[in-house]
Amino acid sequence: MVVSAYSFVALPSGCTIVDISQHGSSSWSTGYKLEVEVDGEEREFFLKVGYRPQHAEMALGEFESQKALSQYLPNNTAAPLACGTFELDPNKSFFLTTYRELKEKTPDPAQLVEILAKLHNSSASPTKKFGFHVTTFNGHVPLRNEWCDSWEEWFGRQFRSDIEWEHSVRGPDADFDRVADEFFEKVVPRLLRPLQSGGRAITPVLVHGDMWHGNAQIDLDTNQVILFDSCCCYAHNELELHMMRQPRYRFTQEYVNKYKEVIRPSEPVEDFDDRNALYAMVKQEMERLLGKHPNGIDGFSAS
Structure with missing residues (x-):
């Protein structure tokens, strides 16, 4: 330079x-x-x-x-x-x-969860909606951050945008599109609509948005956990845990379990793991969730 x-x-x-x-x-x-x-x-x-x-x-x-x-x-x-x-x-x-001089040391579950819980418990969307006031980027993939009242709408919009971006890089994938169309029709409403219906509600909170071990390290001078390389938005707090489902990262299920001890899963609690799989957005998980929820939102209403 x-x-x-x-x-x-x-x-x-x-x-x-x-x-x-x-x-x-x-x-x-x-x-x-x-x-x-x-x-x-x-x-x-x-x-x-x-x-x-x-x-x-x-x-x-x-x-x-x-x-x-x-x-x-x-x-x-x-x-x-x-x-x-x-x-x-x-x-x-x-x-x-x-x-900041950072150690190449992964925070332990209690250290990291303390910070995430403080962020999720103290933050609030300035508009009381889901979104953010500017476009943010997960790596170089843009987030569709236009404000909206419905978490189902925000997540579905972003998921479609991610698929469009993937197609622009790798080309069309007819088999994936078939799975995705059915997924949007059945699984997304089945798992996200109950969060904001039937008397249930979730509050948009600030999330880091790219929470993996490469973006959270320990300050050499203060010994504090430092978060960086964020792509924030005001979202469902459980979105923060999606990368912890991926086995290639050091933040594992142990971190998810510790988070659940501090912040109780949203209602319906029994959907927590499926929501975590949904937020992870992996094709194999999409197919598994489709098999588990073939009736979409009607399957929830009948339960």
């Missing part, structure tokens, strides 16, 4: 850049640790540079996500400072935050 190629107007006024070193990368961004000097004092920042299509929207989404998290978890996030597009290179955007 050539320092002179960019304008660092987002950094403290009058600072001198002492060093820039690469600090992490992905297929859509590169991270840098910035060491600067301000009035004789050394300070450190983290700069993420994005260069994929929609880089500006992605930078804004991460900034607003981390800003929202910081409102409820000030000790458990890296404070976001700025985002924008580089003045001298409009093909790249940046996200700037304070730098």
